[in-house]
Amino acid sequence: MRQGELAQAVFEAAEVDNPDKIITIEDKVAYLRIQTDDEMIIKRQTIEEMLGRSFNMNEIELDLASFSGRIDTQVDYIRFYHAKHL
Numbered sequence: 001m002r003q004g005e006l007a008q009a010v011f012e013a014a015e016v017d018n019p020d021k022i023i024t025i026e027d028k029v030a031y032l033r034i035q036t037d038d039e040m041i042i043k044r045q046t047i048e049e050m051l052g053r054s055f056n057m058n059e060i061e062l063d064l065a066s067f068s069g070r071i072d073t074q075v076d077y078i079r080f081y082h083a084k085h086l
Contacts, residue, residue, distance in 0.1 A: 002063045007032045009050035010060060013042045031065040039081035 001007035011034050014023045018040055026033040034040075048055045057078050061071070072079040 001034065001060070002031050002065055003029070004063070005051065006047075006059065006063050007034070009047050010034060010042060012050045013046040014040055016046050017041055017043050039079060041077055041079045043077045044075070 001010060011023065011025050011032065014034055014036070018036060021036045021040065023034065023036050023040070026035075042060075044055055044057050057073050057075065060078055061073065067080060069080055069082040072081070
């Protein structure tokens, strides 16, 4: 994600919303690489708590520098994953 307040909030939300996973962050100066194995789910409510304001999930897609895999964007969460789970 592009550097900034939203990238930091997404990273913090990823840690909260995925307590059983190791979330890593790499500072690439212009952007932050946030990653984990398999899938990561981030909830809108958690991002709002980190930002201290209301938030629309599609704002994340505007700040994505790139990503690997697939994205499932819903009103209340966003899911990044490599393979579809049934």
